Amino acid sequence: MNIALVAHDKKKQDIINFSIAYKHVLQNHNLFATGTTGTRITEETGLDIHRFQSGPIGGDQQIGAKIANNEMDVVIFFRDPLTAQPHEPDVSALMRLCDVHLIPLATNLAAAEIVIRALGRGDFEWREIVKQNRSEDIDK
Numbered sequence: 001m002n003i004a005l006v007a008h009d010k011k012k013q014d015i016i017n018f019s020i021a022y023k024h025v026l027q028n029h030n031l032f033a034t035g036t037t038g039t040r041i042t043e044e045t046g047l048d049i050h051r052f053q054s055g056p057i058g059g060d061q062q063i064g065a066k067i068a069n070n071e072m073d074v075v076i077f078f079r080d081p082l083t084a085q086p087h088e089p090d091v092s093a094l095m096r097l098c099d100v101h102l103i104p105l106a107t108n109l110a111a112a113e114i115v116i117r118a119l120g121r122g123d124f125e126w127r128e129i130v131k132q133n134r135s136e137d138i139d140k
């Protein structure tokens with residue numbers, strides 16, 4: 001599965017702690033992140049993560065593009081609901097695309113715990129079927 005990990009600045013430590021706790025699950029998947037989030041998680045966990053640009057300069061949109069292309073299976077995005085973000089439109093667009101394409105999206109630690117446990121159990125294997133069907137549609 002392709003998993004995106006994103007956190008706003010005040011949630012960076014939370015996503016690092018989460019990544020340490022669930023490294024045994026995350027290491028079995030292809031990991032993607034916005035720039036600073038990816039750097040911090042890799043520093044603290046050693047996980048191999050493909051890093052996009054930092055969120056405010058386009059990283060959220062790059063993840064959105066992967067969703068639009070059906071190339072992202074799960075998004076874990078620890079949002080800071082108490083701090084205004086200069087790139088709020090990008091944040092909203094990313095979440096909207098998750099809804100458009102039925103991509104599981106966890107926006108806080110409590111939801112991420114549920115998602116990651118489901119991932120560990122293989123509950124998202126249906127994504128492989130969706131991806132296969134969609135690529136067959138494109139081939140037609």
Ligand SMILES: O=C(CO)COP(=O)(O)O
Pocket residue numbers: 006007008009033034035036037038053054055056059060091
């Ligand atoms: O701003 C972000 C998500 O909207 C996160 O970006 P960084 O991981 O580069 O801090």
